Amino acid sequence: MRPITFSSLFAAATLSMAAASINSPSGNLTLDVDVNAAGTPVYSLAYKGKPVVTESALGLEGKEVSFASGFALTGTDTATVDRSWQPVWGEYATVRDHFRELAVHLHASDPDRYLTLRFRVFDDGLGFRYEMPMQDNANYVTLMKENTQFRFDADHTLFCIPGDYDTDEFLFSEVRFSGLEDVLAKRRGRHSESQAAEGTVIQTPMLLKTDDGIYISLHEAALVGYPAMLLDVDCPAHTMSAHLAPDRLGVSAYLQLPVNTPWRTLIVSDDARDILASQLVLNLNEPCKIEDTSWIKPMKFVGVWWEMFTGHVKTWAYSDHYRAKPGVTDYSALPSNGRHPANTANVMKYIDFASKHGIDGVLVEGWNEGWEDWCSYRKNRQFLFDKAYPDFDVDSLRRYAEARGVQLIMHHETAANAADYERQLDRAFSFMKQNGYNAVKTGYVGAIIPRSEHHTSQWMVDHVKHVIERAADYQIMVDSHEAPRPTGLCRTYPNWLAQESARGGEYEAMGTNPPSHTCILPFTRLKGGPMDYTPGLFETRLSYYNEGKTGQAGTTLARQLALYLTMPSPMQMACDLPENYERFPDAFKFIEDVPVDWSDSRYLEAEPNHYITVARQDKHSNDWYIGAITDDNAREAVIDLSFLPKGRKYEATIYEDAKNAHWKNNPQAYNIRTAMVDSRSKLRQRLAPGGGSAIRLTPKDN
Ligand code: NOJ
Numbered sequence: 001m002r003p004i005t006f007s008s009l010f011a012a013a014t015l016s017m018a019a020a021s022i023n024s025p026s027g028n029l030t031l032d033v034d035v036n037a038a039g040t041p042v043y044s045l046a047y048k049g050k051p052v053v054t055e056s057a058l059g060l061e062g063k064e065v066s067f068a069s070g071f072a073l074t075g076t077d078t079a080t081v082d083r084s085w086q087p088v089w090g091e092y093a094t095v096r097d098h099f100r101e102l103a104v105h106l107h108a109s110d111p112d113r114y115l116t117l118r119f120r121v122f123d124d125g126l127g128f129r130y131e132m133p134m135q136d137n138a139n140y141v142t143l144m145k146e147n148t149q150f151r152f153d154a155d156h157t158l159f160c161i162p163g164d165y166d167t168d169e170f171l172f173s174e175v176r177f178s179g180l181e182d183v184l185a186k187r188r189g190r191h192s193e194s195q196a197a198e199g200t201v202i203q204t205p206m207l208l209k210t211d212d213g214i215y216i217s218l219h220e221a222a223l224v225g226y227p228a229m230l231l232d233v234d235c236p237a238h239t240m241s242a243h244l245a246p247d248r249l250g251v252s253a254y255l256q257l258p259v260n261t262p263w264r265t266l267i268v269s270d271d272a273r274d275i276l277a278s279q280l281v282l283n284l285n286e287p288c289k290i291e292d293t294s295w296i297k298p299m300k301f302v303g304v305w306w307e308m309f310t311g312h313v314k315t316w317a318y319s320d321h322y323r324a325k326p327g328v329t330d331y332s333a334l335p336s337n338g339r340h341p342a343n344t345a346n347v348m349k350y351i352d353f354a355s356k357h358g359i360d361g362v363l364v365e366g367w368n369e370g371w372e373d374w375c376s377y378r379k380n381r382q383f384l385f386d387k388a389y390p391d392f393d394v395d396s397l398r399r400y401a402e403a404r405g406v407q408l409i410m411h412h413e414t415a416a417n418a419a420d421y422e423r424q425l426d427r428a429f430s431f432m433k434q435n436g437y438n439a440v441k442t443g444y445v446g447a448i449i450p451r452s453e454h455h456t457s458q459w460m461v462d463h464v465k466h467v468i469e470r471a472a473d474y475q476i477m478v479d480s481h482e483a484p485r486p487t488g489l490c491r492t493y494p495n496w497l498a499q500e501s502a503r504g505g506e507y508e509a510m511g512t513n514p515p516s517h518t519c520i521l522p523f524t525r526l527k528g529g530p531m532d533y534t535p536g537l538f539e540t541r542l543s544y545y546n547e548g549k550t551g552q553a554g555t556t557l558a559r560q561l562a563l564y565l566t567m568p569s570p571m572q573m574a575c576d577l578p579e580n581y582e583r584f585p586d587a588f589k590f591i592e593d594v595p596v597d598w599s600d601s602r603y604l605e606a607e608p609n610h611y612i613t614v615a616r617q618d619k620h621s622n623d624w625y626i627g628a629i630t631d632d633n634a635r636e637a638v639i640d641l642s643f644l645p646k647g648r649k650y651e652a653t654i655y656e657d658a659k660n661a662h663w664k665n666n667p668q669a670y671n672i673r674t675a676m677v678d679s680r681s682k683l684r685q686r687l688a689p690g691g692g693s694a695i696r697l698t699p700k701d702n
Pocket residue numbers: 305365413443445481482500506
């Protein structure tokens with residue numbers, strides 16, 4: 001490694017410089033950048049002297065001009081940055097952003113082209129992006145392909161989901177490069193309206209593990225004005241390369257110069273806990289763009305939502321008839337089907353429940369016109385976002401909720417008609433504000449309209465940013481489902497509280513999630529931002545959800561409590577029905593108590609796909625909360641409390657699997673007990689197969 005001692009060095013355009021190299025602040029990561037014989041920029045990354053990424057190509061293929069080869073390295077800039085920032089909400093009150101930066105300036109001739117590669121090397125990983133400055137021979141670039149490669153040196157283990165332009169609602173596979181093709185061949189095309197990418201393609205965020213025990217989380221940060229990244233995998237060569245969803249002309253992105261691409265990110269450590277703790281993706285996003293953030297409030301919520309999943313007899317739709325039927329134009333003329341939970345009396349019951357239990361909000365899915373045409377008739381994908389069904393009294397509900405200090409949460413299912421949503425957006429947000437709604441859950445189920453676009457395409461990335469920015473103008477918080485996978489933009493737009501963008505808890509009612517699923521999501525999907533996973537499932541019998549089915553959801557009841565810690569989100573649902581919570585009031589107490597915003601987080605134990613134990617400190621008190629989960633296997637979590645301040649005593653309220661609990665046949669068996677602990681304590685918590693444990697620590701010094 002050649003130490004870089006200069007802060008800025010330029011050479012004449014004709015003079016090619018030697019390779020550049022830079023270390024992370026502590027020196028554990030080393031990045032090398034060079035230009036090969038073809039003039040293609042290449043980079044490699046090593047961790048504690050071991051190769052992580054071996055020499056890999058970089059470059060962009062424009063339709064008009066190429067930025068992929070013929071380059072000479074003409075100059076570099078370096079900088080060391082050590083700063084910190086305070087997120088509006090999150091896992092930490094303060095985030096340190098400490099890195100060494102290397103900007104590599106490249107020039108190619110015939111015609112003249114300029115490109116800068118910007119690398120930031122942190123102690124926990126690497127981020128890099130392409131920057132195309134203004135230049136005479138490229139005013140804009142029609143991007144056909146991004147050539148970014150990630151070459152690995154062995155048959156590592158991958159934790160990934162199949163590449164699809166439209167959905168990420170898959171279970172993860174744990175598979176080596178050498179087995180990936182077989183696994184993907186079996187899993188392609190599972191979703192009716194999604195388009196699987198051709199070839200051996202996976203999605204980010206994904207995780208690799210080397211046989212030496214190095215973990216590498218691969219994703220992107222600050223996805224703006226560009227399609228989301230998938231990865232082509234050349235299995236025999238252990239190589240991945242960027243794969244961008246093309247539009248119907250084969251174009252990936254239309255770029256107006258000057259432009260920066262999103263950051264490509266690699267979080268690297270030989271300790272799995274560091275992958276979970278890493279804030280690298282957030283650090284690579286722009287600071288908050290919203291000046292007054294006082295209206296952004298993390299929250300817990302309940303909703304009529306889960307009623308539609310129990311037995312599948314309740315409907316989002318008000319009627320079983322279709323507005324699209326010839327001659328029918330007015331919903332109030334349609335007969336109610338009597339199975340519509342988003343009605344005034346029922347929503348009032350949820351408001352009462354929320355108010356009694358200190359839950360902040362109630363989500364009202366199925367309140368607006370349009371569901372009949374989409375759910376039953378499948379012809380019309382137009383919802384009206386300012387027109388309530390006849391049995392949903394907007395005015396009385398507003399008054400009822402306000403009087404009880406409960407917020408109503410709006411729902412905008414677009415059925416992927418994003419174009420129409422944009423047309424209605426201002427009306428929809430004005431309607432929300434007029435009627436007291438400060439948060440909305442959006443949804444994009446199905447194939448995108450306009451038709452040639454995809455959930456991962458540049459058009460949709462632009463659409464969602466537009467929605468978030470307009471929402472911020474109206475002081476509205478957003479929880480988006482089926483949007484492009486998050487890339488840390490919640491730092492820049494903290495009104496974007498949560499996203500789904502993965503296979504959520506709802507699949508417990510639609511096919512089940514194995515316990516390991518929530519042991520891999522924090523290493524993958526959550527690296528982009530919080531997930532609206534919808535924990536809190538107390539009724540786990542599959543027959544409750546699907547007539548004729550036997551068996552259980554992939555969880556114990558105590559594990560559902562732990563998910564509030566292991567799946568952190570500033571917008572956290574208690575998904576089950578009030579009547580199911582009323583059967584287990586002592587366990588529900590944990591959901592009432594658990595915060596959704598943290599001043600500190602300590603990952604105590606972690607192994608992807610197997611187990612996670614995390615402790616978090618409430619942002620608004622001195623209480624700590626701990627969550628521990630395991631996979632299919634029983635496990636003893638060893639919870640070392642040495643992070644507590646010395647000399648202070650805490651009462652631990654422990655919610656745990658009973659001795660005979662098992663997700664398969666005894667999931668609702670739990671105990672609640674208390675113990676006095678301090679910083680010298682080590683709790684040994686037995687977790688049942690598919691189980692978990694949740695603990696509240698309250699200071700008790702006197
Ligand atoms: C899919 C979402 O993930 C789910 O939460 C929602 O209830 C349905 N779409 C209907 O909008």
